[in-house]
Amino acid sequence: MTAVLALDQAAFGYAGVTRVEGLSLELPEGAALALIGPNGSGKSTLLRGILGLADRTAGTISVLGTTPDRARRRVGSLPQADTRDASLPVTLRQVVTMGLYRSRGALRPIGSAGRAAVASALDRVGLAGFAGRRFGELSGGQQQRGILARALVSDPKLLLLDEPFNGLDRENREVLLALVAELRAEGRSIVVSTHDLEIAREACSHVLLLASGHEPNQPGHPAGFGPLSEALTLDAVQHAFHEATVELDHHTVTTTRETEA
Numbered sequence: 001m002t003a004v005l006a007l008d009q010a011a012f013g014y015a016g017v018t019r020v021e022g023l024s025l026e027l028p029e030g031a032a033l034a035l036i037g038p039n040g041s042g043k044s045t046l047l048r049g050i051l052g053l054a055d056r057t058a059g060t061i062s063v064l065g066t067t068p069d070r071a072r073r074r075v076g077s078l079p080q081a082d083t084r085d086a087s088l089p090v091t092l093r094q095v096v097t098m099g100l101y102r103s104r105g106a107l108r109p110i111g112s113a114g115r116a117a118v119a120s121a122l123d124r125v126g127l128a129g130f131a132g133r134r135f136g137e138l139s140g141g142q143q144q145r146g147i148l149a150r151a152l153v154s155d156p157k158l159l160l161l162d163e164p165f166n167g168l169d170r171e172n173r174e175v176l177l178a179l180v181a182e183l184r185a186e187g188r189s190i191v192v193s194t195h196d197l198e199i200a201r202e203a204c205s206h207v208l209l210l211a212s213g214h215e216p217n218q219p220g221h222p223a224g225f226g227p228l229s230e231a232l233t234l235d236a237v238q239h240a241f242h243e244a245t246v247e248l249d250h251h252t253v254t255t256t257r258e259t260e261a
């Protein structure tokens with residue numbers, strides 16, 4: 001079976017400066033990979049590398065059996081919430097329609113098939129009745145689901161979700177978790193960055209733990225990769241987070257070597 005994502009000693013960064021390095025993994029089709037690591041360890045940079053939007057500064061990467069640039073049309077992406085401009089005077093329908101431009105080009109008319117795809121994507125995320133609403137007037141959770149509909153409208157094989165659970169209330173979180181399970185059952189693969197280990201447990205089959213560099217400006221690096229049941233260990237979490245408080249097995253764990261609560 002072809003790996004949906006294969007990295008061999010890959011490194012990514014910006015303007016030639018490496019921000020995350022030493023990445024080697026193979027992700028099987030239908031898998032969901034949780035990217036877990038502290039702020040600045042390079043989770044978003046890796047996601048951008050998979051999209052071909054960050055520089056590859058070493059190693060190799062294959063996405064859906066080809067280069068990131070060639071794969072991009074078959075990859076859906078949900079960027080971090082704080083990178084979006086909710087003040088644009090556009091409707092939710094227009095936001096979701098933008099997800100079709102990647103495969104069709106912005107100047108080609110959308111047509112009835114495109115309109116049906118937009119309606120179906122909105123329906124999937126539970127926003128069928130909101131298509132004509134101004135995007136900026138929706139709640140944070142609804143905006144998040146709208147952006148997810150934009151990522152889904154082009155029927156992607158691989159979905160990249162950058163901290164999609166951040167700031168969601170319980171209801172939106174449950175909707176999103178159920179949707180991730182549904183998408184996986186359809187054979188789509190998912191890479192999701194999150195700070196929440198319990199979410200990773202609920203939604204993912206594999207985990208890549210990233211640790212930040214020891215000095216500021218040093219690149220992040222892997223602290224563990226594998227099937228979630230094997231790789232999400234306290235040791236690997238402590239390695240990744242140095243000193244921080246995280247949740248593991250429903251316990252709060254302070255990730256210094258000496259302390260555990």
Ligand SMILES: Nc1ncnc2c1ncn2[C@@H]1O[C@H](COP(=O)(O)OP(=O)(O)OP(=O)(O)O)[C@@H](O)[C@H]1O
Binds near residue numbers: 037043044045
């Ligand atoms: N566009 C950019 N240009 C230059 N450096 C960047 C850019 N984006 C991120 N970086 C740097 O790359 C490093 C890794 O950042 P990245 O956003 O990938 O981390 P992260 O693990 O996703 O963090 P967070 O959990 O805070 O989102 C940081 O040092 C950051 O300052």
